[in-house]
Amino acid sequence: xxxPVMLAHGALGIWDEVVFILIGLIFLGMMLISWFRSRxxxxxLEEEPPAEPAPAQPGHxxxx
Numbered sequence: 001x002x003x004p005v006m007l008a009h010g011a012l013g014i015w016d017e018v019v020f021i022l023i024g025l026i027f028l029g030m031m032l033i034s035w036f037r038s039r040x041x042x043x044x045l046e047e048e049p050p051a052e053p054a055p056a057q058p059g060h061x062x063x064x
Contacts (some may be wrong), residue, residue: 010016
């Protein structure tokens with residue numbers, strides 16, 4: 001069974017390059033939109049109380 005191979009080896013002439021470039025531009029556009037949206041949003045962080053330092057145990061040195 002011979003199926004026509006589209007978008008391979010110039011089967012569409014100049015149109016395979018046009019389709020390839022359009023797909024690349026759409027991909028880059030989606031990446032830019034995603035990047036801008038992530039840069040403009042604020043992360044939802046839960047406020048945690050500061051951790052209390054553990055009391056010093058005998059035989060241990062506190063590192064600072």
